[in-house]
Amino acid sequence: MADRLFRALALVRVVVTLNLIVLNTYRRDNYDHPWAAVAVVAALVAWTGYAIWASSSARRRTTMFFVLDLGWAVGSLAATPLVKGADFNATIPGFWVMGALLAWAIRWHWKGGLAAATILSVTDLALRDSIDQANYGNVFLLMIGGPIVGYMCKSLQRMAVERDLAERAAAAAEERTRLARAVHDGVLQVLALVQRRGTGSDNADFAELAGLAGEQERALRSLIRQQGTVTPDAAERDLAGMLEERGSSHRLRVEVATPGVPVAMPSAVAEEITAAVGACLDNVAHHVGPDARAWVLLEAMPDQVVVSVRDDGPGIPPGRLESAVEEGRMGVTGSIRGRIEDLGGSATLDTGSHGTEWELTVPRRAE
Secondary structure: OHHHHHHHHHHHHHHHHHHHHHHHHHOHHHOOOHHHHHHHHHHHHHHHHHHHHHOOOOOOOOHHHHHHHHHHHHHHHHHHHHHHOOOOOOOOOHHHHHHHHHHHHHHHHHHHHHHHHHHHHHHHHHOOOOOOHHHHHHHHHHHHHHHHHHHHHHHHHHHHHHHHHHHHHHHHHHHHHHHHHHHHHHHHHHHHHHHHHHOOOOOHHHHHHHHHHHHHHHHHHHHHHHOOOOOHHHOEEEHHHHHHHHHHHOOOEEEEEOOOOOOEEEHHHHHHHHHHHHHHHHHHHHHOOOOOEEEEEEEEOOOEEEEEEEEOOOOOOOOHHHHHHHOOOOHHHHHHHHHHHHOOOEEEEEEEOOEEEEEEEEEOOOO
């Protein structure tokens, strides 16, 4: 959005520069030092070309550029009595100063517009022996135009961010729907078949596999039912309740400790944190065994939440995570660290003979 606004400003700069050339040519008989006026106008035209080029890139739109841009406007105003004489009526730049004013309004919104308008107005009035109605009108337009344009620019940029978020949410919902169909048509049918064939089997391992397949089938069906239920009215969910539900439904013996009050988080963030905790518990069940115990602790602070997942296993052998990544098993990297880092948080691991503990830290309001 900022790039688009500065492209529009480039057109404004061209128009006011043409106006600068035409008016100063028309008033060429009003100068005490005509060649100095030609030099000032030429310098302003050159700066206009540079300003249009510089403002076309976010990398070149530095604070120094904006200061110099306003400095050229102030300097050309201050040069007017030296070039035209003390009894001048119109300044050399005239409406050309709008370029710097609007640039500050786009960059620093209403505060920038107000600051630039104040500096330009004070400079203009300080050069005059008397102030007439026309001078007052010009200053008045500067003082209200700068802040209003800045406020509108901020509103447009905010609307653009909200629009992008809505488009990404819609795209994510469409992708979830597509994946849900694929899961329903393939994975769920296979899990249901494994459960039916293995239930009651004399083979203990096959029977256990059937039980696990049944649990995963129910979990997947629940996710499919819920994937389309998130609405603007359900933009937040209780993370504490979600963690308690995940702990009680897991096949391990899991103890979940929460603050005892709802911990409201954005729905998508709460779901990702719960999924990461679920991945931690699944790793405990897989690597330590179904008889292992696990503890989940949720701490809610004003600016972030911290979820700890600890087990009583023997710990992860040194180098085991690195070898898993090399072998293509991305459970820890993707399901745990990847999820949390995508939310702007961090996932730290402490493992040893005392067991394994994950500490997941996530901001309360992720950008």
